[in-house]
Amino acid sequence: MNGLSMGSFFSVDYSFSSDFSEDIRAILDSLENSYSVRVEDSCLYKINSALSDVPVSLTEDEYAAFSRAFALITATKGAFDPSVYPLVSVWGFVPPYDTVVPPSSEAIETALSHCDIASFSLLEESRSIVKSDSSAMLDFGAVMKGYAAESVRDFLLAKGVRYALVDVGGTIAAVGKDSRIGVRPPRESKDWYVLSFILNSGEICATSGDYERYFDYEGTRYHHILDPKTGCPASSDVISATVIASDGLMADAFATAAVVLGSEKALRIFSSYQVRAIIITVDKKVICHNVDVSIKDTDYVLR
Amino acid sequence: MSSDKKKEYCLFRIWDVFVLVLVLALLAVTLYFVISPKRGQMAEVYRDGELIRTLSLDVDTEIILEDLTIVVEDGSIFVKYADCPDKICERRGRIYNAGESIICLPNKIIIKVVGKGEVEAIT
Numbered sequence: 001m002n003g004l005s006m007g008s009f010f011s012v013d014y015s016f017s018s019d020f021s022e023d024i025r026a027i028l029d030s031l032e033n034s035y036s037v038r039v040e041d042s043c044l045y046k047i048n049s050a051l052s053d054v055p056v057s058l059t060e061d062e063y064a065a066f067s068r069a070f071a072l073i074t075a076t077k078g079a080f081d082p083s084v085y086p087l088v089s090v091w092g093f094v095p096p097y098d099t100v101v102p103p104s105s106e107a108i109e110t111a112l113s114h115c116d117i118a119s120f121s122l123l124e125e126s127r128s129i130v131k132s133d134s135s136a137m138l139d140f141g142a143v144m145k146g147y148a149a150e151s152v153r154d155f156l157l158a159k160g161v162r163y164a165l166v167d168v169g170g171t172i173a174a175v176g177k178d179s180r181i182g183v184r185p186p187r188e189s190k191d192w193y194v195l196s197f198i199l200n201s202g203e204i205c206a207t208s209g210d211y212e213r214y215f216d217y218e219g220t221r222y223h224h225i226l227d228p229k230t231g232c233p234a235s236s237d238v239i240s241a242t243v244i245a246s247d248g249l250m251a252d253a254f255a256t257a258a259v260v261l262g263s264e265k266a267l268r269i270f271s272s273y274q275v276r277a278i279i280i281t282v283d284k285k286v287i288c289h290n291v292d293v294s295i296k297d298t299d300y301v302l303r
Numbered sequence: 304m305s306s307d308k309k310k311e312y313c314l315f316r317i318w319d320v321f322v323l324v325l326v327l328a329l330l331a332v333t334l335y336f337v338i339s340p341k342r343g344q345m346a347e348v349y350r351d352g353e354l355i356r357t358l359s360l361d362v363d364t365e366i367i368l369e370d371l372t373i374v375v376e377d378g379s380i381f382v383k384y385a386d387c388p389d390k391i392c393e394r395r396g397r398i399y400n401a402g403e404s405i406i407c408l409p410n411k412i413i414i415k416v417v418g419k420g421e422v423e424a425i426t
Binding site: 003004011021165167170171172180181196206207296 | 347349351352354400402403404406408411413415421422423424425426
């Protein structure tokens with residue numbers, strides 16, 4: 001089945017006697033209704049519009065997702081940070097994505113002063129979240145595709161589906177079989193993927209890069225992956241990072257974090273969390289971490 | 304007698320060469336169809352998640368929907384005209400390879416090439 005969800009394309013191919021398209025649609029819709037910052041009544045909408053010191057109660061699933069996301073902030077040393085939403089808005093990386101001019105440094109400074117994950121506290125006893133700065137806001141956009149791919153994978157596994165390939169806007173889960181996956185070219189290429197690798201059954205891969213969403217202004221490219229420290233688009237040596245893990249949120253968050261942190265720091269994190277990864281650097285070198293790749297576009301070379 | 308024997312043991316005669324060339328030609332054509340990833344590809348057109356058309360990329364054609372005009376030409380498929388304001392699908396150009404897709408968000412149309420591909424998905 002194919003469709004559109006969370007502003008991107010998804011496809012789920014599976015072999016089974018029953019039709020699960022309605023169930024899969026329901027899973028994706030419920031994630032969007034819970035975690036979209038634009039759906040009124042979503043828990044993120046409630047948190048973002050809440051005043052300081054007013055707790056917002058969460059469902060069990062939401063509380064679990066928040067806990068996982070918060071753990072990933074620590075794991076990535078703050079390079080993945082859902083509290084950068086005020087910055088994302090100032091930069092215009094929100095629908096309708098029509099910004100063509102970077103914001104003033106004052107606007108960035110003001111937004112940055114409200115971007116602090118420490119403004120948010122999860123309260124376990126009351127299963128809720130509370131913030132200390134009423135202008136602080138959260139956005140789970142960086143991990144939603146991974147969460148969605150993981151949720152659909154787990155649903156299909158529970159139904160006993162033997163083979164499936166779940167693709168939510170390029171974050172892909174393989175079920176029951178190994179699949180050959182191509183990595184999108186981060187720069188203009190004659191090929192439609194630069195290299196391919198095998199995604200093992202049960203794994204999820206996610207890719208982030210500076211080429212996904214950007215605008216050019218006076219000769220400089222401003223892309224959508226913002227560095228929470230500087231408030232500006234990340235400027236590391238990484239232009240594309242693919243992370244392979246069984247945890248969908250981790251794959252997504254680590255891929256984003258790699259673009260912010262750069263290859264050296266990212267590889268250290270990948271080693272300690274035992275994920276597999278492929279990093280493409282700005283000089284078109286390919287760094288493989290526990291993955292065998294076959295290069296398609298020979299402009300890219302293995303390091 | 305000796306010249307007759309010589310004739311009998313001659314390795315190639317004119318018809319042998321002809322048959323050999325014919326067999327090789329057939330083999331080449333078969334191999335082309337079996338190996339060539341560009342043949343036998345299909346494109347699926349979805350509206351709102353529902354499959355509305357399946358097209359062979361081997362047959363040139365033009366499909367006119369109320370909001371989109373889709374063209375199949377030389378083994379590729381592309382959107383020739385879209386009535387939406389952003390025209391992102393028009394600018395996407397031709398797609399050829401299994402797994403590639405054209406997405407028109409305003410009209411909720413997805414065009415996806417399926418068939419023999421080197422990779423199953425793109426990340």
